[in-house]
Amino acid sequence: MQSILLDVCLKSCYLIPSGPKLFAVKFFLIFCLLFFRISTRPVRNGLNLSLDMGSIEAVGVQRGEAQPPHIISSKSAGQDRKLIEIEFKTNPLHSTVSQRLNLKAAPVEVVYHAVTVVELVKCFTLPPEIQLSKYVAVFVNNRNI
Numbered sequence: 001m002q003s004i005l006l007d008v009c010l011k012s013c014y015l016i017p018s019g020p021k022l023f024a025v026k027f028f029l030i031f032c033l034l035f036f037r038i039s040t041r042p043v044r045n046g047l048n049l050s051l052d053m054g055s056i057e058a059v060g061v062q063r064g065e066a067q068p069p070h071i072i073s074s075k076s077a078g079q080d081r082k083l084i085e086i087e088f089k090t091n092p093l094h095s096t097v098s099q100r101l102n103l104k105a106a107p108v109e110v111v112y113h114a115v116t117v118v119e120l121v122k123c124f125t126l127p128p129e130i131q132l133s134k135y136v137a138v139f140v141n142n143r144n145i
Contacts, residue, residue, distance in 0.1 A: 029072075030057045033082075044091040053084040056108065060116035071111045081106060 033054025040047050058072035074083045085104040092100050126132070 030059075032056075043093070046093065047088075047090040049086075049088045051084070051086045052082050055083050060113040061119045063115050069111060069113050069116075071113045071116055073109050074106060075109055083108070 033052070035050075035052040035054075037050045038048070055074040056072060057070065057074070060069045060071040062068040082104075083106050085102070087100075087102040089100045091098060
């Protein structure tokens, strides 16, 4: 018997940073078939969390007229096979353990693409006019008071 059941299914999610200077890099990250479930049962305070991901794909920065490279892809994942399956249970039934974690993962192909890496580093580099050392010093001084 389940007292709480929450299902979340995300068919696809596209993360495409763009905009002014800070996010001038065109980088696509695509998740497909992301499924999350939480369920509880009153017997022995059982909790079940599960997360399944169908596939992931990342397309790098386009250079000139060339096709942008696929830098992350899950070739073996498909409709019948999931890329990642994570299941966490507390006080599972028919078991003597108090917690159980099951993790299944399919292989992922990652291709190094120098242009994309350089552009991502530029995207997260602070401008020279911002000096974090001043803010860190103020924070440390206020914490010691």
